[in-house]
């Protein structure tokens with residue numbers, strides 16, 4: 352292993368029995384900022400130093416290179432080249448790093464799209480978001496150390512993409528004292544509410560109060576009334592916002608108050624839900640969660656979110672994760688909103704099928720599909 356430097360840009364060769372060893376030596380000596388410029392079999396005149404050569408470039412500030420600035424070049428057989436004509440060498444180094452990153456699988460451009468971008472689209476991520484994620488992953492790639500860049504394609508790219516996907520969403524399973532679930536008909540509000548009563552109330556030794564505002568439909572409140580009886584917790588069906596206010600305010604301060612609402616489609620929402628929505632939105636102490644199903648099409652999710660936006664939900668819940676093999680739609684809705692995801696449901700069993708939202712879980716199907724999608728578009 353030999354080399355020399357100027358005070359500006361240096362280029363240095365490392366020789367070893369394998370390329371990996373040469374890169375590791377370079378990393379130890381030069382640190383993570385040095386750039387891998389080339390690897391090759393060692394030329395005959397340097398073969399005695401090692402079978403392979405890894406050529407690195409960088410700025411002296413980032414390297415532990417001991418030769419003085421004016422050191423004379425070493426003999427040709429083992430010497431590295433020196434070059435550095437411009438003032439803005441840091442910019443040059445960045446450029447070279449980007450170039451190296453572009454030569455790696457972070458972007459294997461064809462028809463203007465990168466492989467990752469096309470793989471994300473294949474995994475049902477909309478084109479504009481796929482492009483943004485691809486760009487961000489490329490940035491991550493270009494700021495990685497050369498050794499990491501040199502890692503096999505799948506490891507680095509999938510790990511960077513998973514990290515980028517996770518960074519774009521929030522999770523928060525902290526419940527307020529008073530919680531209301533709102534959302535389209537049949538999305539799983541009542542079922543989720545009962546699961547919460549079990550796990551977040553009774554399971555944690557906390558008193559629970561169940562309230563249903565679903566009193567316009569015949570038998571609307573009966574399901575929750577029955578569960579309240581099974582759980583042995585107080586239940587109240589309220590027919591007006593005044594009655595709702597009274598029910599909330601009369602609950603003990605330490606109680607978890609869970610409010611169920613009826614689901615209304617666009618045709619009935621204005622007539623039947625707006626008063627309740629305005630009241631709920633006006634109360635700062637109500638923690639409103641919008642419940643959507645993982646099986647909804649992205650546009651339908653967006654429309655439902657628009658309609659139920661009247662309630663000013665602070666968080667999102669997703670149900671029916673068990674009924675789909677792709678979480679792309681729910682992931683994109685969580686990114687689009689952007690509101691934290693609180694709880695997930697992947698089945699009908701009460702209380703088993705509830706889980707606190709975790710980022711890895713929300714990107715799980717996308718990350719699992721990625722290697723397959725990458726090889727499909729390669």
Ligand SMILES: Nc1nc2c(ncn2[C@@H]2O[C@H](COP(=O)(O)OP(=O)(O)OP(=O)(O)O)[C@@H](O)[C@H]2O)c(=O)[nH]1
Pocket residue numbers: 534535536537538539540541542543565612613614615670671672673674696697698699704
């Ligand atoms: N497969 C599956 N079914 C679910 C899940 N969550 C709820 N369900 C089922 O979906 C159906 C509707 O659930 P509800 O809790 O009554 O839905 P809702 O939002 O209260 O319905 P409305 O009050 O009519 O608006 C029930 O049969 C539930 O068992 C889930 O995560 N997976």
Ligand SMILES: [Mg+2]
Pocket residue numbers: 540541542565611612613614
């Ligand atoms: Mg219901």
